[in-house]
């Protein structure tokens with residue numbers, strides 16, 4: 001009988017050890033999942049999607065609105081609804097022959113054009129008409145004046161701005177063709 005009890009005790013001890021090991025593995029996985037979920041949450045909460053994608057919310061300039069002339073480009077406003085109203089903005093980011101830029105319509109006959117990439121880490125900037133500046137779409141939110149001067153944020157440098165002229169419904173931007 002004593003021997004029978006001792007075999008049973010050993011079996012119970014082994015079973016308890018296995019259960020403990022299984023529990024520890026489960027706990028490890030659960031804690032790991034919580035840690036990963038926490039990390040993801042932190043990234044989304046603090047970094048914002050923009051820091052992951054690098055993109056802002058500005059619409060791309062309508063295809064066909066742009067023509068090249070030497071080192072300049074000419075935008076036909078009649079074909080660019082993004083820039084039809086004062087306060088509108090458009091970006092050019094996917095052409096190999098034009099530098100990536102953002103254009104903001106400041107007034108009926110006045111536009112501002114800057115490089116779209118924030119000098120901090122390259123996230124796109126957006127035109128904020130009401131505040132009369134460009135602001136980075138990332139959490140760092142560096143801001144730049146309409147002339148490209150750095151106003152605040154982690155960016156250490158100004159953002160490049162480009163001369164432009166507007167006449168007869170056409171916006172000419174200088175020095176942006178590659």
Ligand code: FES
Nearest residue numbers: 118120121136140
């Ligand atoms: S990329 Fe960091 S503030 Fe713009």
